Amino acid sequence: MKKLLFTPGPLSTSRTVKAAAMEDMGSRDAAFVETVQQIRDELLALAHVSQAAGYETILMQGSGTFGVESVISSAIGENDHLLVLSNGAYGERIVKMCTIHKLPHTVIRFEEDEITDPAVVRRQLEQQPGITHVACIHSETTTGLFNPIAEIGTICAEHNKTFIVDAMSSFGGVALDMRAANIQYLVSSSNKCIEGIPGFAFIIAEKKELLKTKGQARSLSLDLYEQWNGLEANGQFRFTPPTLSIMAFRQALRELEEEGGIPAREARYRKNKETLDSGMAALGFQQYLRPEIQGHIITSFLYPNDPNFHFEDFYQQLSSRNFVIYPGKLSKTNAFRIGNIGQIFPEDVSALVHAIGEIMEKQTATSK
Numbered sequence: 067m068k069k070l071l072f073t074p075g076p077l078s079t080s081r082t083v084k085a086a087a088m089e090d091m092g093s094r095d096a097a098f099v100e101t102v103q104q105i106r107d108e109l110l111a112l113a114h115v116s117q118a119a120g121y122e123t124i125l126m127q128g129s130g131t132f133g134v135e136s137v138i139s140s141a142i143g144e145n146d147h148l149l150v151l152s153n154g155a156y157g158e159r160i161v162k163m164c165t166i167h168k169l170p171h172t173v174i175r176f177e178e179d180e181i182t183d184p185a186v187v188r189r190q191l192e193q194q195p196g197i198t199h200v201a202c203i204h205s206e207t208t209t210g211l212f213n214p215i216a217e218i219g220t221i222c223a224e225h226n227k228t229f230i231v232d233a234m235s236s237f238g239g240v241a242l243d244m245r246a247a248n249i250q251y252l253v254s255s256s257n258k259c260i261e262g263i264p265g266f267a268f269i270i271a272e273k274k275e276l277l278k279t280k281g282q283a284r285s286l287s288l289d290l291y292e293q294w295n296g297l298e299a300n301g302q303f304r305f306t307p308p309t310l311s312i313m314a315f316r317q318a319l320r321e322l323e324e325e326g327g328i329p330a331r332e333a334r335y336r337k338n339k340e341t342l343d344s345g346m347a348a349l350g351f352q353q354y355l356r357p358e359i360q361g362h363i364i365t366s367f368l369y370p371n372d373p374n375f376h377f378e379d380f381y382q383q384l385s386s387r388n389f390v391i392y393p394g395k396l397s398k399t400n401a402f403r404i405g406n407i408g409q410i411f412p413e414d415v416s417a418l419v420h421a422i423g424e425i426m427e428k429q430t431a432t433s434k
């Protein structure tokens with residue numbers, strides 16, 4: 067039976083996207099090389115930039131984290147200093163990368179239920195002129211909040227800092243103009259809002275920044291510059307490419323266009339979110355975040371105030387009805403998460419909410 071994934075990724079994908087991964091494909095085949103180039107160009111267009119405007123796309127094997135680590139471990143030179151803005155597990159993941167690669171860095175931490183405050187960022191940049199790069203998460207999937215990246219980008223531009231954005235769970239599901247937001251490096255992956263299957267990350271970079279990173283990488287396989295250089299030289303990956311995942315991704319891009327592009331996809335995700343919000347509120351569930359900072363990608367719900375509620379059991383019961391939700395990742399609060407992204411539609415969200423209602427009712431009934 068088909069499971070519906072209400073997770074932050076991998077997500078439910080269409081049959082046609084999965085079918086596109088059914089045929090073997092040689093990594094040096096002209097059709098494959100062309101597909102790689104086409105994907106690189108289309109990703110630029112989705113970010114509202116182009117090669118002519120000075121931007122490049124790099125595809126990197128692995129999950130999204132490999133893409134983020136590729137940028138972090140390649141872009142920060144010996145004499146550079148990275149400011150990491152953290153308000154969740156994904157910000158902390160970048161901090162961990164800095165520690166492992168021994169990169170000069172400073173961290174500003176905000177509470178998990180607060181957005182990154184642009185005024186604090188501005189003050190830090192004024193007080194610490196040695197900072198050269200700033201890294202921030204767009205949609206912090208830990209909670210579902212949206213950080214104000216356009217405002218932070220403006221501040222970075224005013225102070226001439228390189229801005230790195232982990233837009234993993236938002237790219238393709240939220241309108242974003244990379245140049246207008248003053249972003250030099252943007253990272254996302256094949257299996258989030260573009261609705262492909264897992265296999266690779268992609269990085270959209272300002273070429274002038276990318277060229278500075280030559281010879282700077284801390285690892286061979288995640289060397290961003292060399293990965294780009296390889297793709298430019300002969301259209302190929304340096305090491306075994308995720309061929310089938312690439313073929314599925316091309317189909318996913320077609321389906322995104324057929325749906326009406328990012329605006330239409332964003333509208334569908336927002337509708338999913340509204341359906342979820344009203345349904346869960348009617349069942350008495352409370353959200354972790356205040357609505358003003360909550361994005362439409364994923365929502366954290368507090369455990370209900372019921373001693374009979376056990377997440378594992380709740381999860382299993384939903385899973386046996388083919389609804390897959392996600393545990394929480396908050397450091398101090400018990401919550402679970404429900405995603406609105408992937409091949410799921412408002413009627414699927416309604417069905418999920420209905421199932422949650424039934425399970426909760428059964429639980430209450432047995433406890434009486």
Ligand SMILES: *Cc1c(COP(=O)(O)O)cnc(C)c1O
Nearest residue numbers: 129130131156205207232234235
């Ligand atoms: C999904 C996600 C990642 C990458 O996770 P992987 O498991 O490596 O694919 C990174 N940052 C954010 C904000 C994410 O949502």
